[in-house]
Structures are given as C-alpha cells and as structure tokens.
Amino acid sequence: VERFASYDDLHLLVQKYIVRGEEPRTIELHTGIDGRVWSLNGEHFRACKPVGSEEYLGMECRTGEFDISIDVMGSYVIEGGTIEDHRLRCEDREMIHEYSIRISPEKPVTLIQYVSVFTSNDTEDPKKSARETVRRAQRLGYQVLKDEHKKRWDTVWDVSDVRIDGDIFSQAALRFNLYQNIIATPAHTDTLPIGARGLSCQAYQGAAFWDQEMFNMPMFLFTQPEVARNILTYRYKTLSGAREKARNLGYTGAFYAWISGKTGEELCPSFFFKDVFTGRPIHNHFNDWQIHVSPDIVYAIKLYYEATGDWEFIVRYGAEIIFEVARFLWSRAHFKKDKNRYEIIRVLGPDEYHENVDNNGFTNYQCRFALSFAESVYQRLKKENPSEYYLVAEKIGLEGTEVDDWCDMQRKLYLPEPDPHNRIIEQFDGFFDLEDTTPEQLERRILDNHEYWGWPNGIAVETQVSKQADVIQLMNLHPLFEKKVVRANFDYYEPRTQHGSSLSPSAYAIAAARIGYIEKAYTYFKEGTTIDLWSTAKAESGGTFIGGIHTAACGAAWQMIVFGFAGMRLAEDELIFEPVLPELWEKVSFTLFYRGNRLTVSFTKESMYVTAYEENPDSVDVRIGCNIVKIGPGSHEIVQYGDLRL
Numbered sequence: 312v313e314r315f316a317s318y319d320d321l322h323l324l325v326q327k328y329i330v331r332g333e334e335p336r337t338i339e340l341h342t343g344i345d346g347r348v349w350s351l352n353g354e355h356f357r358a359c360k361p362v363g364s365e366e367y368l369g370m371e372c373r374t375g376e377f378d379i380s381i382d383v384m385g386s387y388v389i390e391g392g393t394i395e396d397h398r399l400r401c402e403d404r405e406m407i408h409e410y411s412i413r414i415s416p417e418k419p420v421t422l423i424q425y426v427s428v429f430t431s432n433d434t435e436d437p438k439k440s441a442r443e444t445v446r447r448a449q450r451l452g453y454q455v456l457k458d459e460h461k462k463r464w465d466t467v468w469d470v471s472d473v474r475i476d477g478d479i480f481s482q483a484a485l486r487f488n489l490y491q492n493i494i495a496t497p498a499h500t501d502t503l504p505i506g507a508r509g510l511s512c513q514a515y516q517g518a519a520f521w522d523q524e525m526f527n528m529p530m531f532l533f534t535q536p537e538v539a540r541n542i543l544t545y546r547y548k549t550l551s552g553a554r555e556k557a558r559n560l561g562y563t564g565a566f567y568a569w570i571s572g573k574t575g576e577e578l579c580p581s582f583f584f585k586d587v588f589t590g591r592p593i594h595n596h597f598n599d600w601q602i603h604v605s606p607d608i609v610y611a612i613k614l615y616y617e618a619t620g621d622w623e624f625i626v627r628y629g630a631e632i633i634f635e636v637a638r639f640l641w642s643r644a645h646f647k648k649d650k651n652r653y654e655i656i657r658v659l660g661p662d663e664y665h666e667n668v669d670n671n672g673f674t675n676y677q678c679r680f681a682l683s684f685a686e687s688v689y690q691r692l693k694k695e696n697p698s699e700y701y702l703v704a705e706k707i708g709l710e711g712t713e714v715d716d717w718c719d720m721q722r723k724l725y726l727p728e729p730d731p732h733n734r735i736i737e738q739f740d741g742f743f744d745l746e747d748t749t750p751e752q753l754e755r756r757i758l759d760n761h762e763y764w765g766w767p768n769g770i771a772v773e774t775q776v777s778k779q780a781d782v783i784q785l786m787n788l789h790p791l792f793e794k795k796v797v798r799a800n801f802d803y804y805e806p807r808t809q810h811g812s813s814l815s816p817s818a819y820a821i822a823a824a825r826i827g828y829i830e831k832a833y834t835y836f837k838e839g840t841t842i843d844l845w846s847t848a849k850a851e852s853g854g855t856f857i858g859g860i861h862t863a864a865c866g867a868a869w870q871m872i873v874f875g876f877a878g879m880r881l882a883e884d885e886l887i888f889e890p891v892l893p894e895l896w897e898k899v900s901f902t903l904f905y906r907g908n909r910l911t912v913s914f915t916k917e918s919m920y921v922t923a924y925e926e927n928p929d930s931v932d933v934r935i936g937c938n939i940v941k942i943g944p945g946s947h948e949i950v951q952y953g954d955l956r957l
C-alpha cells in the first residue's frame with residue numbers, strides 16, 4: 312500500500328494497493344466512501360447523499376452545525392487480475408464498489424484511487440471542483456502526482472530539516488515531529504487555525520489553543536516566515552470573536568478564545584471533564600479564566616517582528632490586536648489601592664490543575680510584556696505611520712487616556728519576584744502553603760485511572776503538584792531570569808511537575824539545556840519527541856477523549872533543538888547562541904531565516920559553524936558565547952568554544 316495526501320494539490324488524496332497471490336485465488340475488494348462521521352456533538356453530517364456512476368463515486372454532505380457543504384469524489388482504476396463480479400452497494404451513507412477478482416502469482420491486481428474533497432469554505436461549487444480535481448488526477452496518473460507531491464515536500468524539507476549526527480533514533484523521532492507540525496499547519500491560508508490535536512481528536516475540534524503561537528509557530532517563524540505571518544494573521548481575522556468573548560464576560564478589548572476555530576468564537580465548553588465517580592460534569596474554567604492566551608498572542612507577534620523586521624505586519628494587523636489585548640488586560644486587572652498595585656486575580660496559568668488562582672507569575676509577566684509592547688507600538692505607529700495610526704485608533708475608538716492607563720498598569724502590575732533567599736518564584740499566591748508532595752506520591756491516592764486530577768476536587772488541587780511547566784515556561788520565554796534563578800526554580804518545580812500535558816517535557820528540556828543539565832535535557836527531548844511515536848500521553852481524562860496527535864509537542868521538538876541545545880535567543884539586532892550537545896550526539900545542523908537572510912547553523916561539542924547564503928541582502932550579527940561575528944552574504948564563520956562560554 313502506498314498513499315499520500317498531496318502536498319502539491321491540497322484537495323487530492325491518492326492511494327495505490329497492489330495485491331499479489333501466492334497461489335491462484337479469488338479475492339474480495341471493497342472500496343468506496345463512508346459518510347458515517349461522528350463528532351463531539353453527535354452525527355457530524357445533517358445530510359449525506361451518495362451520488363455516483365461506474366466511473367465516479369461521490370458523497371454530498373452538509374454539516375449539522377454550520378451547514379457547510381462537503382463534497383467527496385473518487386475514481387477507481389483497477390489493473391491486472393480478472394474481475395469476476397462487480398456490485399455497487401449504495402446505502403444510506405455509504406457508496407461501495409465490491410469486486411470479486413481472480414488473482415494469481417503472475418497476475419497481481421493493482422487498485423489506484425484518486426479522491427478529492429472540497430467544501431463550501433473553499434469554493435462556490437465544491438462538487439464541480441472535486442470532479443475536476445479527480446479528472447485531472449486521472450489524466451496525470453499516479454506517478455506524476457507522486458512526483459509533484461515529492462517535489463513540493465523536498466522544498467519544505469530543504470528549509471525545515473534538522474540533522475542530528477550520532478543518534479539515529481533521535482534523528483528519526485525528531486523528523487517525525489517536524490513532519491507532524493508541518494502537516495497540522497494550514498500553511499496555505501491565513502483563515503484557519505492549527506488544531507491542538509491536528510484533525511485527530513473530536514474533543515479539540517481541529518481548533519487552536521495558546522499552543523499555536525507558543526509551540527507550533529516558532530518553527531515556521533525561522534524556517535518559513537510567511538507561514539508564521541499567516542498563523543498570526545488568523546488571529547487578526549478572528550478578532551471579532553475575541554472582542555465578543557470579552558464583551559460577553561463584561562470586559563473591553565479582545566479576550567481570545569481558549570479553543571478557537573475558524574470564526575474565533577469560544578468553542579471550549581464550560582463542562583469539559585466529568586467526575587468519573589458520580590458521572591456529573593465538572594464546570595472547568597479553561598474558557599473564561601485562562602486569560603494568558605491573549606498576551607501570549609502579543610508575545611508571538613513581538614517575536615515575529617524581532618525575527619523578521621516586518622513592521623508592515625504590525626501596521627496592518629498587529630497593532631489592532633495588540634491594542635485590543637492591552638485594553639482587555641486593563642479591564643481584567645484589579646487595582647488594589649491599599650497596595651498601590653494592579654493584580655490579576657481568578658485565573659488559570661499553564662498548570663491547569665489549579666483554577667481560580669491569583670497572580671499566577673506566568674500570566675502576570677506575560678501581561679506586563681504585552682502592555683509594554685503595546686506602549687512602544689503605540690508610540691512608533693503614531694510617529695512613523697500617523698495616517699495608519701489614525702485609522703486604527705478611529706476603528707477601535709482608542710483614546711489617549713487608555714494608553715496612559717496601560718502604561719500605569721505596566722508600571723504597577725504586581726510581578727512575583729524570585730525569593731531573595733532561595734531564588735524561587737511562587738507559581739501563584741499561596742502556592743507554597745499547599746501540601747508539598749510529588750506526583751508519584753499522589754498517584755497512590757488514585758481510585759480510578761481516569762479520574763481528573765484538577766479543579767475543583769481532584770487529588771492535585773490542594774497540593775503543589777503542577778500538571779505542566781508553569782514557572783519554567785515563564786523563564787523560557789523571558790531570558791531576564793539569570794541562570795542561577797532558573798536552576799533554583801528547575802530544582803524546585805521539576806519534582807513537583809507531573810508532565811500531565813504534552814506541552815511540559817519540551818519546556819523542561821529547553822530550560823535544562825540552558826542551565827547545563829545536558830543529559831536531563833536529552834531525557835526530556837526523548838520524552839517530548841516520543842509522545843505520539845510511542846503514544847505515551849493519556850488518551851482519556853475525566854471521561855473525555857483527549858488523544859490524537861499532540862501538535863504542540865511536535866512543534867516544540869524543533870524548539871528543543873534550536874532554543875534548547877543550540878541555545879538560540881534574539882537580542883536587539885543579533886542572534887545569540889549558547890550551544891551544548893548531549894553525550895551521544897556528534898553534530899546538529901539546521902537552516903534559519905532571520906530578517907530576510909538565510910543561514911545554515913551546525914555545531915559540535917567543540918565549535919559552531921554558521922554559513923550565510925550568497926543571496927542574503929545583509930550581514931547578520933551572531934554572538935556565540937562571548938564572541939561576536941558578523942556574517943556577510945556568502946561567507947561563513949567557525950567559532951571554537953574554547954573558554955568562550957558565557
């Protein structure tokens with residue numbers, strides 16, 4: 312069997328079956344279209360009409376929720392063998408060709424299928440487009456389609472591949488993850504999200520979480536920046552959903568959905584899990600209290616701007632998002648007069664077991680970051696692009712006094728600092744007063760393997776056991792924390808983290824590489840890259856199926872290499888590297904796009920080698936350890952680490 316969803320023509324699916332008999336016999340070959348599709352809300356299609364002829368089979372379907380037309384059209388070519396009988400079975404939602412075929416060792420049978428899928432989101436006449444695609448496919452034939460598909464993939468791998476020499480297993484696991492991140496991403500459009508489980512889990516609805524900006528996007532930013540731009544533009548195009556969500560909850564500005572589909576409306580149900588003991592649904596607050604998604608999007612926009620220098624994006628799309636998020640944050644925060652500071656109360660940080668917490672460090676730092684970027688974008692836009700500024704200000708009714716409020720909040724927002732004695736940041740107010748235990752000890756209290764550990768009365772709620780990296784995630788995003796602070800927090804939080812989310816091992820790998828825990832980083836790398844290969848993540852929690860491809864972990868595999876082992880960070884106008892390699896790895900190489908320049912980076916345990924493409928428009932400043940090199944178009948630099956480490 313060979314099959315592919317064409318990367319060259321996204322509406323085309325092709326597969327080829329060859330059946331060889333070791334002795335002459337008659338086989339039954341059934342092939343067709345099955346329209347029985349179920350989703351979270353029950354039957355996915357409100358109507359399904361099989362259509363077909365000897366030549367084509369088709370299914371015209373309409374979705375129940377949004378009344379979208381989906382047309383599937385297939386054609387089937389059978390070569391070899393002797394067809395003894397053929398029936399076309401057409402039932403309620405099924406159209407199946409049934410063949411009885413005589414095969415022998417000398418006469419194998421080959422079945423080739425060309426199938427096309429179009430929806431009314433893609434084109435006005437999906438049926439016609441699907442038929443035309445199938446006809447074209449038949450005309451070109453299997454091999455040509457396969458070659459076109461491969462050619463397209465070659466161009467993507469040319470920029471996306473990361474090579475690891477010395478450890479074939481890590482290499483294979485890494486490529487598996489890069490591949491999954493690529494296929495999960497609707498690179499061709501700026502109107503669709505990246506599904507947190509790709510298209511493979513109904514509970515997640517093919518929709519985006521904060522995973523999209525924090526975990527999937529960075530790989531594209533540095534390998535296919537135009538795709539990163541599409542990913543962020545999707546957030547611009549879904550601003551109205553975010554505004555509506557804020558308004559519905561009594562705030563102003565843009566509060567992005569925790570689970571965001573095509574329209575940006577909140578898709579996250581209020582009752583996500585159920586109490587497995589009573590069968591009663593649990594009211595989780597992922598949708599209305601997990602506010603960090605909005606500043607996370609601003610964080611990603613800033614990263615995009617720093618890596619590409621694309622100010623035009625900020626002018627056209629970014630500024631409006633950023634201002635609306637700042638507005639939301641201001642309306643969401645509380646000013647505590649007695650303490651003369653703003654606080655952000657009743658939230659969920661990345662650690663989802665603890666809901667309804669106050670001053671989650673991750674959230675507060677992200678909010679301050681977003682507000683500070685909002686202020687600088689406001690100043691620059693007003694100065695350099697006054698007419699565009701005027702347009703956006705008028706569109707969203709922006710008042711100068713609001714900007715004063717953001718600045719005030721930014722200055723007076725409470726940020727939990729590292730404790731002066733032990734350097735640890737408290738994950739949220741009162742975290743240290745909770746029972747101090749570990750996930751292993753907690754596990755002994757489990758009564759049912761599927762019970763939910765979190766809010767409101769799961770076994771982790773009254774303890775310091777976190778579902779996933781929280782303070783450590785904060786430290787990865789903000790290099791302002793010195794290594795000794797990161798190390799202290801790593802040592803404290805690691806034994807208390809369950810890694811109950813697929814987002815967690817990568818965060819620990821990146822931090823571990825930075826603080827010199829290299830073999831630990833390698834262990835987390837293996838854990839993070841095998842989540843889907845070995846299917847290690849739990850597929851069900853609190854009675855809800857949450858399995859499928861963990862696309863955030865797939866995107867984070869790239870980050871573990873580049874932000875983790877290569878230690879890459881962006882500074883004002885330079886790229887900083889602090890490379891380390893685990894024992895087993897001899898060399899790592901990858902391609903990088905930075906401000907319109909293409910670089911190839913390779914590093915071993917002794918040195919780093921950076922090459923700039925001939926066609927690059929500028930030279931790039933690179934800092935390796937404390938050595939700064941300028942790499943002009945077509946040139947390269949080798950830096951021996953020696954004692955250059957920071």
Ligand code: IFM
Pocket residue numbers: 507520521522661663812814863
């Ligand atoms: O966004 C994540 C969240 O952090 C943990 N639960 C699963 C979500 C989707 O991957």
